[in-house]
Amino acid sequence: MSEPRQAARRIDGKAFAATLREKIGKVAADFAAEAGRKPGLAVVLVGEDPASSVYVRNKGKASVAANIESFEHRLPADTDNDTLMALVERLNGDPAVDGILVQLPLPAHLDEQSVIAAISPDKDVDGFHVTNAGRLAVGQSGFVPCTPLGCLMLLKDELGDLSGKDAVVIGRSNIVGKPMAQLLTDANATVTIAHSRTKDLADVVRRADIVVAAVGRPEMIRGDWIKPGATVIDVGINRVPAAEEGKTRLVGDVAFDEAGQRAGAITPVPGGVGPMTIAVLLRNTVVAAYRNAGLELADGTL
Numbered sequence: 001m002s003e004p005r006q007a008a009r010r011i012d013g014k015a016f017a018a019t020l021r022e023k024i025g026k027v028a029a030d031f032a033a034e035a036g037r038k039p040g041l042a043v044v045l046v047g048e049d050p051a052s053s054v055y056v057r058n059k060g061k062a063s064v065a066a067n068i069e070s071f072e073h074r075l076p077a078d079t080d081n082d083t084l085m086a087l088v089e090r091l092n093g094d095p096a097v098d099g100i101l102v103q104l105p106l107p108a109h110l111d112e113q114s115v116i117a118a119i120s121p122d123k124d125v126d127g128f129h130v131t132n133a134g135r136l137a138v139g140q141s142g143f144v145p146c147t148p149l150g151c152l153m154l155l156k157d158e159l160g161d162l163s164g165k166d167a168v169v170i171g172r173s174n175i176v177g178k179p180m181a182q183l184l185t186d187a188n189a190t191v192t193i194a195h196s197r198t199k200d201l202a203d204v205v206r207r208a209d210i211v212v213a214a215v216g217r218p219e220m221i222r223g224d225w226i227k228p229g230a231t232v233i234d235v236g237i238n239r240v241p242a243a244e245e246g247k248t249r250l251v252g253d254v255a256f257d258e259a260g261q262r263a264g265a266i267t268p269v270p271g272g273v274g275p276m277t278i279a280v281l282l283r284n285t286v287v288a289a290y291r292n293a294g295l296e297l298a299d300g301t302l
């Protein structure tokens with residue numbers, strides 16, 4: 001008779017992010033002592049989307065706690081492209097601002113791509129500018145999008161060397177799936193990118209030692225798709241109706257309870273990948289500050 005399986009280890013992204021933020025705070029203080037000013041992060045929010053408002057507020061609070069100057073710009077929902085571009089241009093030229101972030105999604109009448117393109121690549125701490133996407137693709141140093149870099153940090157902490165591991169990334173967005181696949185490839189994993197047209201997705205996932213789910217569909221990845229012992233990173237944040245009338249709850253793209261019976265380790269939602277996004281944003285901002293000030297930050301410090 002086979003032994004009942006041990007439940008998967010829960011990868012505590014919240015705790016990992018807290019430790020990282022503390023380290024970033026110390027490096028930011030060192031920067032301030034050397035440069036005579038704190039690193040600066042400008043966050044731009046257009047409109048009043050409730051979730052975006054919370055994320056922007058959290059970014060501001062996390063910045064201040066990590067010795068980073070926070071510049072918050074809240075613009076009305078009917079802001080036009082020219083006004084937004086003029087603000088981005090002003091921030092590009094502001095020496096107190098090391099990082100610029102425009103909170104997404106933007107209202108539908110604004111063109112996200114042209115706004116991202118207007119941000120100076122050297123202040124693009126989200127890593128969304130084509131210049132930074134290109135730098136990542138060809139192995140030059142630039143800014144890497146926060147969510148996939150946070151996932152890589154959790155994976156390395158959990159597994160150590162990723163060399164030769166079979167990894168599947170489910171989702172091919174410019175913000176998560178594509179950069180995630182690039183980072184895993186650079187870490188010498190063997191990477192498959194799966195998406196909505198992938199045939200026999202369950203079988204593709206069953207071969208993987210590492211599963212990164214970033215599809216935006218609640219609990220789509222089922223427990224019996226998971227190879228026993230695999231490491232599962234769930235990027236999904238989906239709000240679904242809760243059992244109690246009128247309430248909602250957050251779930252990932254992975255059916256957590258099922259997958260937790262087979263995985264070796266798994267990130268929860270909430271408390272897994274989400275908190276890493278903001279911690280890595282602060283990290284990228286401090287790195288930007290050192291670069292923009294022409295100061296040396298030793299490799300591997302952050």
Ligand SMILES: Nc1nc2c(c(=O)[nH]1)N[C@@H](CN(C=O)c1ccc(C(=O)N[C@@H](CCC(=O)O)C(=O)O)cc1)CN2
Pocket residue numbers: 055101102103104105126146147237250269270271272273274275276277278
């Ligand atoms: N310009 C950007 N826009 C957006 C990004 C981004 O990285 N840059 N990412 C998301 C939103 N986001 C940060 O902006 C973000 C999302 C979720 C979390 C997080 O910590 N989530 C918690 C749960 C939160 C909740 O209870 O609702 C978790 O997963 O534990 C942080 C940041 C889209 N836009």
Ligand SMILES: [Mg+2]
Pocket residue numbers: 107108109110111112
């Ligand atoms: Mg649009």
